[in-house]
Amino acid sequence: xxxxVLIVDDEKxxxxxxxxxMSARSMxxxxxxxxxxxxxxxxxKDYDAVIMDLMMPEMDGFKALKLFRETRPDVxxxxxxxxxxxxxxxxxxxxxxxDVIEKPADLNLLTQKIKDAKARxxxxxxx
Amino acid sequence: xGVKPDIIAExxxxxxxRISASISHEIKNVLAIVNENAGLLExxxxxxxxxxxxxxxxxxxxxSTVMNQVSRADEITKNxxxxxxTIDDTIATVELDxxxxxxxxxTARFAxxxxxxxxxxxxxxxxxxxxxxxxxMNLLWLCLEFSxxxxxxxxxxELVVQETENGVRIRFRRLAGLSAALLETFPSDREKNxxxxxxxxxxxxxxxxxxxxxxxxNIGVI
Numbered sequence: 001x002x003x004x005v006l007i008v009d010d011e012k013x014x015x016x017x018x019x020x021x022m023s024a025r026s027m028x029x030x031x032x033x034x035x036x037x038x039x040x041x042x043x044x045k046d047y048d049a050v051i052m053d054l055m056m057p058e059m060d061g062f063k064a065l066k067l068f069r070e071t072r073p074d075v076x077x078x079x080x081x082x083x084x085x086x087x088x089x090x091x092x093x094x095x096x097x098x099d100v101i102e103k104p105a106d107l108n109l110l111t112q113k114i115k116d117a118k119a120r121x122x123x124x125x126x127x
Numbered sequence: 128x129g130v131k132p133d134i135i136a137e138x139x140x141x142x143x144x145r146i147s148a149s150i151s152h153e154i155k156n157v158l159a160i161v162n163e164n165a166g167l168l169e170x171x172x173x174x175x176x177x178x179x180x181x182x183x184x185x186x187x188x189x190x191s192t193v194m195n196q197v198s199r200a201d202e203i204t205k206n207x208x209x210x211x212x213t214i215d216d217t218i219a220t221v222e223l224d225x226x227x228x229x230x231x232x233x234t235a236r237f238a239x240x241x242x243x244x245x246x247x248x249x250x251x252x253x254x255x256x257x258x259x260x261x262x263x264m265n266l267l268w269l270c271l272e273f274s275x276x277x278x279x280x281x282x283x284x285e286l287v288v289q290e291t292e293n294g295v296r297i298r299f300r301r302l303a304g305l306s307a308a309l310l311e312t313f314p315s316d317r318e319k320n321x322x323x324x325x326x327x328x329x330x331x332x333x334x335x336x337x338x339x340x341x342x343x344x345n346i347g348v349i
Contacts, residue, residue, distance in 0.1 A: 103155045103158070
């Protein structure tokens with residue numbers, strides 16, 4: 001079964017190209033430019049991982065992380081952001097992010113992180 | 128320690144730091160898109176080696192995306208360069224509309240992050256003033272940051288620049304959420320020190336839902 005991934009980023013060009021490249025790697029990719037929409041999407045579909053930017057209009061990644069943890073604590077979240085500082089990384093991990101990856105990212109590394117996230121999720125849901 | 132930090136220098140560095148962080152984040156976004164386009168080109172090369180034909184329309188679209196992102200990065204770095212040069216001369220005679228347009232470009236992302244729409248209304252004819260451009264932008268930033276927090280549910284700020292008999296008036300209007308509670312902390316010492324440096328005055332008018340900054344056309348010698 002293909003890995004189901006949701007990418008949340010306010011850069012439309014980035015979303016389009018990531019969707020194309022990840023789909024070519026046999027992933028089932030959904031995208032959205034808003035964290036609010038993403039919160040609704042995770043309630044409708046069982047994603048194996050959410051890839052999310054930290055700096056987004058209306059709702060930033062930290063606030064979104066808290067809400068994701070409340071609504072779908074089982075879905076692993078990987079932050080993919082250009083705004084990486086030690087403080088922000090540790091805050092994100094504290095809020096439940098599985099990992100923080102800096103933009104621009106190596107897609108092979110990101111793909112591996114997604115596979116790890118999926119395996120972790122499956123392990124937790126089937127003890 | 129015993130050394131008291133210079134509040135104007137500290138406020139200026141904080142402003143420069145916030146703008147620089149925002150710019151670097153935006154450039155990272157540009158690099159990420161360029162990086163993924165390069166990656167996609169690599170993916171296509173591998174597919175072509177395996178016998179899959181290349182789609183010229185798709186390649187053209189990728190080239191166009193990269194060119195757009197290069198233009199975007201060029202604009203961002205030009206603005207950063209202009210900001211950096213505003214501190215070359217502490218006091219300079221400048222076109223006020225150019226300074227304010229630069230300020231708007233540099234702070235657009237902050238407004239977008241807060242989902243606040245900032246509208247600018249400049250006077251019909253250009254306005255020259257002798258001021259401290261960097262510190263003026265710093266003060267405008269503090270006023271805009273406050274105005275965005277006071278924009279209420281409307282999430283809209285109108286920035287109106289008007290020439291007056293003795294100087295310039297910059298109005299931050301439509302502040303539907305301008306409350307007494309917010310005004311307890313504004314203007315703070317940061318704004319007050321910049322106001323003194325720029326020979327400027329600031330009034331808050333909750334009943335008219337606006338903050339008004341009055342500037343002298345010539346701040347003279349500090």
